[in-house]
Amino acid sequence: MSPVRRCSRTACGRPAVATLTYVYADSTAVLGPLATYAEPHCYDLCAEHSERLTAPRGWEVVRLADGSAPARPSGDDLEALANAVREAARPQERAAEAGGKGARGADPMEVGRRGHLRVLRSPES
Numbered sequence: 001m002s003p004v005r006r007c008s009r010t011a012c013g014r015p016a017v018a019t020l021t022y023v024y025a026d027s028t029a030v031l032g033p034l035a036t037y038a039e040p041h042c043y044d045l046c047a048e049h050s051e052r053l054t055a056p057r058g059w060e061v062v063r064l065a066d067g068s069a070p071a072r073p074s075g076d077d078l079e080a081l082a083n084a085v086r087e088a089a090r091p092q093e094r095a096a097e098a099g100g101k102g103a104r105g106a107d108p109m110e111v112g113r114r115g116h117l118r119v120l121r122s123p124e125s
């Protein structure tokens with residue numbers, strides 16, 4: 001694994017300091033300490049993009065830690081919460097993957113929400 005993670009925003013090569021996780025079921029975007037390892041459901045962000053993060057209408061942004069601080073959680077509770085959030089987000093991710101393989105039927109609602117995700121991921125420049 002590479003020791004340095006980069007911001008996932010297009011045309012931004014700065015080192016990532018935080019990880020953004022989407023919880024589709026709760027329409028919540030959680031910005032927390034840099035995840036231990038990269039997951040398809042998570043997006044690493046640099047300090048600047050963490051600061052400027054905005055959520056689509058109807059979505060809530062929860063910041064677990066100062067995005068400009070080093071990837072060092074202030075307590076185990078925050079890390080546990082971030083992990084719990086990622087855990088909760090996984091079923092949707094699996095459903096999406098399975099839908100591509102035709103193993104399981106994808107939830108039509110999920111497709112719409114993924115549309116929101118695409119809006120969020122658009123580069124600001």
Ligand SMILES: [Zn+2]
Nearest residue numbers: 007012046049
């Ligand atoms: Zn960035």
